[in-house]
Amino acid sequence: MANIKDVAKLAGLSVGTVSRVLNNRGYISEETKNKVHEAMQQLNYVPNELAKSIFRQYTKTIGVMVPFVTHPYFGMIVQYLEHYASKMNYKIILCNSYFERDKELEYFRILKGYKVDGIILCSRNMDIHDEIQEGPPIVSIDRILSNEIPYVSSDNYQGGLLATTHLIEKGCKKIAHICGSPTLHMTANLRSNAFEETCRKNGVEPIVVATNEDQFSSMTYYNNIQKLFQKHPDVDGIFASSDIIAAQVIQIAAKEGRRIPEDLKLVGFDDVNIAALTAPPLTTIHQPIKQLCKYAFELLLDEIKGEIVPMCTILPVNLIERSST
Structure with missing residues (x-):
């Protein structure tokens, strides 16, 4: 040999x-x-990576934990994190947690056993902080886990403000917001806060339709959308908290004969690939997913080196106007 x-x-x-x-x-x-x-x-x-790692006292591997790699948003996160890791000669170990707290903690123990240099965590569980205090450095994406774990996020409040203002400026009088589960303390909740505050400032009564975690995992929101149309048949604007939700609004609106944007104007959030492929193409809030991953990876590298890093990094968003408004 x-x-x-x-x-x-x-x-x-x-x-x-x-x-x-x-x-x-x-x-x-x-x-x-x-x-x-x-x-x-x-x-x-x-x-021999193992021999090299023993000599250097690090393994050149990081753990990446996401709820569902099949979700377009988290799929893009994994793609970009792997891209930046590869550029720095790092490998990733991918963990798909399916929202399960016990599975996240088990993966955390496994990653510690593999002596990964650090972990980038996209957790949707609220009570794992005490369990992960001792171990490799961690950076969180879109989630405030504690005052001791740095996180990177888009400016969700600004995104909600841009989306709602856009609908109002387009002449919408009755606007609904379809959001995620309000029981989870996610940075994405700021989208809903901005929606409600912006509506009230402009004399519009906000309509909020909350979904749950099961729907997030199955990516199925048809019942919520149908109930919204039944309860508020005169709704003329919708701000969906994801492009997945917005795409399903387009499908149901077409079945009911609601024309977009003539009868109903629609704004999504994320700007994943599907946003440009719907008919009509979707106006949406662009999250800088590539930059999120770049910052998260760079923060983790700085942590691994023992450097002091900022606890909070918020990146700006912008509205991409397409044919749905």
């Missing part, structure tokens, strides 16, 4: 230079990198 000395001999380089290429340390010319990679391929040499 080939070792690093064999790679160095074949490449005509010192063992130290090969080591710097493998660990991405210091300036190394592209020519030198190519020599090392070609020698590795010829010798079928694969670096």
Whole structure:
């Protein structure tokens, strides 16, 4: 079995230079990198990550925990986190928790056992803070877990303000907001706060339709939307708390003969891929998901290095106007 000395001999380089290429340390010319990679391929040499991690005292792996990787929003988070991790020669261990507190805690114990350097957590459970105090550094996305765990989030209040103001400026008089579960203390709840406050400031009585966690996991909101149309047949504007909800509003409105945007104007939230694919294309609040992941990963790296990091990072959002308004 080939070792690093064999790679160095074949490449005509010192063992130290090969080591710097493998660990991405210091300036190394592209020519030198190519020599090392070609020698590795010829010798079928694969670096022993475990041995390297023991020497360096870190494993170059991070845990990423999400509720559902099949949800478009969390799918994009995983995609971008893996992208930034790969750029820094990190690998991710993906944990799909399905909202289950016990599963999250079990995954946390497993990640500790694998000695990951840190964890990026997209948790929807409220009471796991005490269980995860001791362990690798953690950064949370879209969730305030405690005053000791840094988190990164979009400006949800500004998003709610932009969406509601847009509907009012488009002439809507009876506006509904379909939101997530109000029992969860999520940063996304600020969207609802902004909706209600903006409506009242403009003399519009807010209509709020709350959904639950089972619907979030199944991504099925048809009953809520149908009940909204039955109870408020004259609703002329809807601010949906996700593009998934908004896409289902479009489907049900079409079945009931409600024309969008002529009879009903609609704004979503997230700006995931589906937003541009609906008919009509969806006006929505763009969350900077790529930047969220970049900041989260950089914060985690700083924590791993022992640096002091900000506890709260809020990124701006903007409204993307398409044909649904």
